[in-house]
Amino acid sequence: MGHAPNLVTTWERAGEDVCRQALEAFAEVGRRIQAAQATVLITISNDHFNNFFLNNFPAFGVGVAESWIGPEDDLRYSGGLINIPGRPELANHIVRHLYEQEGFDPAVSHFLKLDHGTFVPVRYTFPDFNLPVIPTFQNCIQPPMPTLARSAAFGQALRRAVESFPGEERVVVIGAGGMSHFIGVPGQGRVNEDFDRRWVSLFEKGDLQGLTGLTPEDMLEGGNGGEEIRNWIAAMACAEGRPAEWLMYAPVPPWLIGMGIVDFHYQSA
Numbered sequence: 001m002g003h004a005p006n007l008v009t010t011w012e013r014a015g016e017d018v019c020r021q022a023l024e025a026f027a028e029v030g031r032r033i034q035a036a037q038a039t040v041l042i043t044i045s046n047d048h049f050n051n052f053f054l055n056n057f058p059a060f061g062v063g064v065a066e067s068w069i070g071p072e073d074d075l076r077y078s079g080g081l082i083n084i085p086g087r088p089e090l091a092n093h094i095v096r097h098l099y100e101q102e103g104f105d106p107a108v109s110h111f112l113k114l115d116h117g118t119f120v121p122v123r124y125t126f127p128d129f130n131l132p133v134i135p136t137f138q139n140c141i142q143p144p145m146p147t148l149a150r151s152a153a154f155g156q157a158l159r160r161a162v163e164s165f166p167g168e169e170r171v172v173v174i175g176a177g178g179m180s181h182f183i184g185v186p187g188q189g190r191v192n193e194d195f196d197r198r199w200v201s202l203f204e205k206g207d208l209q210g211l212t213g214l215t216p217e218d219m220l221e222g223g224n225g226g227e228e229i230r231n232w233i234a235a236m237a238c239a240e241g242r243p244a245e246w247l248m249y250a251p252v253p254p255w256l257i258g259m260g261i262v263d264f265h266y267q268s269a
């Protein structure tokens, strides 16, 4: 799903129709998560220089703290800073599994001020912030970035890490970011609907190979912000490449993004 800060800061500029579609789709995701009786939410998103910087920008990261605060950026949120519970036992298990079984060595964070990348999806699916969150991160903003295939591998590894947890948890995973957008570069605000539709089709078909086969040159079509599609790819791979049900798609230049929300309908055995 989308995670743009503009979903909060310039919400009303998108017009009544798009706002209604987005609200309904977010609410539907929240309902489905509640119906699944989830006990913890894992987000796959990216930081935007609010926690990680040029001096050390991890390719992958996992947050293991007992709680988080956010939003730590320019969101105008009437509730002020919010405390969101974490799930350290499962988070630490995930890290250990990734290190020992998967050949992934993510950065580990014990303190994070969540920015819009994680905060927006949580805010719109769980407005009461009452579901514990394990935030995970991929570098989608600072080249060089992980390959799309590596993002898919991260999602697969994450699923196996969760499935190997000996405790009782019901886990839901949200990948957040994208779709096409151009930020801080010439053409800022442009949305490439044609390229978004290509993504729509690949996700709809469950074509993980088609997605990870997109070249760096292809990805330029989606803008620098479109690199965040890594978070969708990791979520889809986490769901064993299941085809996506599109709950909404709309090009929304007033939010500076192509806005999409999907459900991969995956349930672990």
Ligand SMILES: [Fe+2]
Pocket (backbone or CB within 6 Å): 003, 004, 048, 117, 177, 178, 228
């Ligand atoms: Fe972003």
